[in-house]
Amino acid sequence: MSAAETHLDIPALMARMGAAARTAATTMAAAPSAAKDAALRALARRLREAGPALQAANQRDLEAARAAGLAEPMVDRLKLTPAVIATVAEGCEQIAAMPDPIGEITGVKRRPSGISVGQMRVPLGVFGMIYESRPNVTIEAASLALKSGNACILRGGSEALHSNLALAALVHAALQEAGLPATAVQLVPTTDRAAVGALITMPEYVDVIIPRGGKGLIERISAEAQVPVIKHLDGNCHTYVDAEVDLEMAVKVTDNAKTQKYSPCNATESLLVHAAQAAAFLPRIGDVFMAKGVEMRCCARAAALLGPRPRVHRASEADWGCEYLAPIISIKVVDSLDEAITHINRHGSHHTDAILTTNHPNAMRFLREVDSASVMVNASTRFADGFEYGLGAEIGISTDKFHARGPVGLEGLTSMKWVVLGQGEVRG
Amino acid sequence: MSAAETHLDIPALMARMGAAARTAATTMAAAPSAAKDAALRALARRLREAGPALQAANQRDLEAARAAGLAEPMVDRLKLTPAVIATVAEGCEQIAAMPDPIGEITGVKRRPSGISVGQMRVPLGVFGMIYESRPNVTIEAASLALKSGNACILRGGSEALHSNLALAALVHAALQEAGLPATAVQLVPTTDRAAVGALITMPEYVDVIIPRGGKGLIERISAEAQVPVIKHLDGNCHTYVDAEVDLEMAVKVTDNAKTQKYSPCNATESLLVHAAQAAAFLPRIGDVFMAKGVEMRCCARAAALLGPRPRVHRASEADWGCEYLAPIISIKVVDSLDEAITHINRHGSHHTDAILTTNHPNAMRFLREVDSASVMVNASTRFADGFEYGLGAEIGISTDKFHARGPVGLEGLTSMKWVVLGQGEVRG
Missing domain, CATH: 3.40.605.10 (Aldehyde Dehydrogenase; Chain A, domain 1)
Structure with a gap:
């Protein structure tokens, strides 16, 4: 002063x-x-x-x-x-x-x-x-x-x-x-x-x-x-890889959602993978994360599928609610779309969450039932942004439901x- | 208990x-x-x-x-x-x-x-x-x-x-x-x-x-x-009779806006009349209000035009901001549409305000510049209601601007x- x-x-x-x-x-x-x-x-x-x-x-x-x-x-x-x-x-x-x-x-x-x-x-x-x-x-x-x-x-x-x-x-x-x-x-x-x-x-x-x-x-x-x-509080965003999915696309989008930039609120902080794809998908995305230096905090099943690697650790309960804003991601295997939706609504911050799927009914249910400001199908969570949405500039991102959302x-x-x-x- | x-x-x-x-x-x-x-x-x-x-x-x-x-x-x-x-x-x-x-x-x-x-x-x-x-x-x-x-x-x-x-x-x-x-x-x-x-x-x-x-x-x-x-706070609603107006309609609508029911929040509590119509309009609406037992609290010019009647009194400054919810109305003569808009934005409660006019530019300016949840042209303020607006039932009337208005x-x-x-x- x-x-x-x-x-x-x-x-x-x-x-x-x-x-x-x-x-x-x-x-x-x-x-x-x-x-x-x-x-x-x-x-x-x-x-x-x-x-x-x-x-x-x-x-x-x-x-x-x-x-x-x-x-x-x-x-x-x-x-x-x-x-x-x-x-x-x-x-x-x-x-x-x-x-x-x-x-x-x-x-x-x-x-x-x-x-x-x-x-x-x-x-x-x-x-x-x-x-x-x-x-x-x-x-x-x-x-x-x-x-x-x-x-x-x-x-x-x-x-x-x-x-x-x-x-x-x-x-x-x-x-x-x-x-x-x-x-x-x-x-x-x-x-x-x-x-x-x-x-x-x-x-x-x-x-x-x-x-x-x-x-x-x-x-x-x-x-x-x-x-x-x-107001804008947390951005604990999820990407969920569904049972029916184009694996190539899922790797590309998950990579972008996590690693394109670590600090923005719309970066993915948690990855959910359906059990039917976990064995095929996790080692592939694991290689990407290893190469880019991303630490993986995993549930027991994900850790087993990723195998012993220096950046693979076990997640604590607190990890599911974490906004890292850093090269860290939590990873969990789920047995159903219902489990994914329930997990996101419970642990997420209602900011931005995406499903990667080729199944239309699952895509529609995810859009409707995930209670977040932005819900996405087959796109990187990093798109949650006023300019990308065509609003011109943005004055902020709201995590409230009242008046303005997202x-x-x-x-x-x-x-x-x-x-x-x-x-x-x-x-x- | x-x-x-x-x-x-x-x-x-x-x-x-x-x-x-x-x-x-x-x-x-x-x-x-x-x-x-x-x-x-x-x-x-x-x-x-x-x-x-x-x-x-x-x-x-x-x-x-x-x-x-x-x-x-x-x-x-x-x-x-x-x-x-x-x-x-x-x-x-x-x-x-x-x-x-x-x-x-x-x-x-x-x-x-x-x-x-x-x-x-x-x-x-x-x-x-x-x-x-x-x-x-x-x-x-x-x-x-x-x-x-x-x-x-x-x-x-x-x-x-x-x-x-x-x-x-x-x-x-x-x-x-x-x-x-x-x-x-x-x-x-x-x-x-x-x-x-x-x-x-x-x-x-x-x-x-x-x-x-x-x-x-x-x-x-x-x-x-x-x-x-x-939230719903005050309903200090105005009816403004413009310089160019169908007098017959103005008497009918003003009467309805004030006297159809006294207790609702959308009843008119204050009447503004353009000087060019005051001499023709005020004695006519005055007769209606006299017959229905409505007390008139007037500015000096309105009081003079209404003449000495038992229900005609002088308004105090506080009257312009009053929600009476009773057979009482404040009345003021104004010299221009600008004066009417300024008065309403200053003393009103931003609930519902109406202009009675045949002048199109004036109607459009009133709609745009009066900062109220409902702005009306040639209609009774009593219409400000969810059922009348076609919303089905209403959960309330908001006097806020944020999220929901009216x-x-x-x-x-x-x-x-x-x-x-x-x-x-x-x-x-």
């Missing part, structure tokens, strides 16, 4: 920002699509033009991070490289090119009383977002807020403050260039943690909170927030209101 | 009910439409056949209520008359005849990666409902839970306990007749308030709470619940999960 910041009255600052966001939200809700898209394109242009200035701000954060002894992977996430800037600028243009979700009217039906009833998509209002130290998230959140007609208050990671302030200045200039209020996107200009406490307890100004980061942070915010929270894009930031069109009808 | 009940271990009882509901929810989520509809039709039949037994249980509640000195309108709400039973039985059959919302797959689109992505409608899981002493609500909630594939735990008003237990027994018999678990619909068998406290703090067993009743109760439950709450029917008790159909695709 700088000397100047110590004099900030945080509750007053947050209330001022909240009131400004509420006012801006009214303007944004009624803003023409053309103005919103012009702002997004202006933002893309300004991001590309601002290169050196952005680099300078980013450099301050990087130096401070290194001076503070931040681990190199954390420093990496802070970097606004030309490639990162090109990607977020392109993202803004992609969102500009998408249809405006706001104002869409659906399902209008004439009722026996004579009135016509339908629903209109409208913005939620103001969202608050609390996120890790990746400055590109600032632009992703701003662009989704803008397109969906919401206002937002952003609270990025402390280590990225200077980068985020520089990015926010570009957003403000782009909004004003398009005749929209700069206060539609506000960045909390302090690293004081009291700002988070205030942001999540202002129901008069903030309609929903989206926290991103570690599970502990998200649980604390959910417990203390006085408004709804779109990847949350523009629609997750909206709500449907009822529209009634009459010709003077009255109720009898 | 009876002597037997004082020995109940409430937390243990509620945890048992919660665990049973969670198990039943899994069965209900996968239940065939035919079984759910058979249960609903069996329930209708059993309700009609159970006449005398139901009357006897209801009689116990009525006598206790009268002995406790309950006001006659409250006693009236407790009554399970043959007409009330006929209505709820018919409601069950209507819900049986509706399409099953569960399993609906929408918006499946092929993505560039080769996977197809869509969404499937699934139940929320378990809902808890806390409601006033109207036993018919027990059947409405049970039938909506059943059709939507959810399990529910119902906590009705204490005064209706015997009626509710008798109704719940019919629900259990109907479920079992159709091969479904009786535990899909459980009634809390005690009037101990600790049961409510337990019900709203079991996130492991209950996914959402729906409270119905006074504003104080709902605010307390929302503050203390550890799961999402679908009347909540079957769809409000569901959630959309993502479905991915592949042919062995992996992420690059």
Whole structure:
């Protein structure tokens, strides 16, 4: 915290920002699509033009991070490289090119009383977002807020403050260039943690909170927030290899689901294999995992089929519930589809689970009965992602069932209101 | 509380009910439409056949209520008359005849990666409902839970306990007749308030709470619940008479919106009139309100145009925010559509608001810019109701934006999960 910041009255600052966001939200809700898209394109242009200035701000954060002894992977996430800037600028243009979700009217039906009833998509209002130290998230959140007609208050990671302030200045200039209020996107200009406490307890100004980061942070915010929270907790994803399956495909997809990247929440953490395929499948996937250095934590039957290898260990009961985010996978042999579904619903985190099968009824049962945000047939769990699903960018992935489930894009930031069109009808 | 009940271990009882509901929810989520509809039709039949037994249980509640000195309108709400039973039985059959919302797959689109992505409608899981002493609500909630594939735990008003237990027994018999678990619909068998406290703090067993009743109760439950709450707070509804309007229609609709019934949340509590119509419209609606005994609380201009009448008074600032639920209306003259929209968004409760106009652009602006769960053109605000909207029964009316807004029917008790159909695709 700088000397100047110590004099900030945080509750007053947050209330001022909240009131400004509420006012801006009214303007944004009624803003023409053309103005919103012009702002997004202006933002893309300004991001590309601002290169050196952005680099300078980013450099301050990087130096401070290194001076503070931040681990190199954390420093990496802070970097606004030309490639990162090109990607977020392109993202803004992609969102500009998408249809405006706001104002869409659906399902209008004439009722026996004579009135016509339908629903209109409208913005939620103001969202608050609390996120890790990746400055590109600032632009992703701003662009989704803008397109969906919401206002937002952003609270990025402390280590990225200077980068985020520089990015926010570009957003403000782009909004004003398009005749929209700069206060539609506000960045909390302090690293004081009291700002988070205030942001999540202002129901008069903030309609929903989206926290991103570690599970502990998200649980604390959910417990203390006085408004709804779109939250993402665990991603303990399963791939289940059914009794009837194309083995070649099963090896390829299981490999990708586990090893394409270890850190994402949609990476497979647990492999279930039907007993009828276990003897054929497990040694093959075992070779792949051995070659890539993936540790296998196995039930007794899986361990026997994999044979004695240095990376094969016995799983403990706790392994079935584990989100490793690492080159580790739990492996279990099951005797039926029912056992697989029951295991997933009991030990999984209701994030993303896939069945690999050629049996149609089994595929349909898996889709219906596995209670997860994303259920897949013959595809890698790594596809559970807003961009892969065609949502444009994503503001997060929800592990809740309420309001938004799974990847949350523009629609997750909206709500449907009822529209009634009459010709003077009255109720009898 | 009876002597037997004082020995109940409430937390243990509620945890048992919660665990049973969670198990039943899994069965209900996968239940065939035919079984759910058979249960609903069996329930209708059993309700009609159970006449005398139901009357006897209801009689116990009525006598206790009268002995406790309950006001006659409250006693009236407790009554399970043959007409009330006929209505709820018919409601069950209507819900049986509706399409099953569960399993609906929408918006499946092929993505560039080769996977197809869509969404499937699934139940929320378990809902808890806390409601006033109207036993018919027990059947409405049970039938909506059943059709939507959810399990529910119902906590009705204490005064209706015997009626509710008798109704719940019919629900259990109907479920079992159709091969479904009786535990899909459980009634809390005690009037101990600790049961409510337990019900709203079991996130492991209950996914959402729906409270119905006074504003104080709902605010307390929302503050203390550890799961999402679908809540209904105020209904301060407006009717706005625009500058261009069919006066005859405006008088008829405004009259209906205010006087057809005074107690519902969708009755109009505030009338806004454009200055260009005020001199023509106000004396006419004033005559109607005088004849029906409606007190008018007016701004200075409206009071002047209405002239000195015994029921015309000056409004205080507080009147603009009031939900009277009584033969009282606040009246204000405004100079523009903008002033009307700003007034409604500031003083209203975002429930239901109507514009009466012949001007198309004004109608469209009102629909878009008034931030309420239901926005109407040339119709009585009294239409804001699940049955009038074609939802079948309604479980409540939400004044939130999150998840469900306005009347909540079957769809409000569901959630959309993502479905991915592949042919062995992996992420690059």
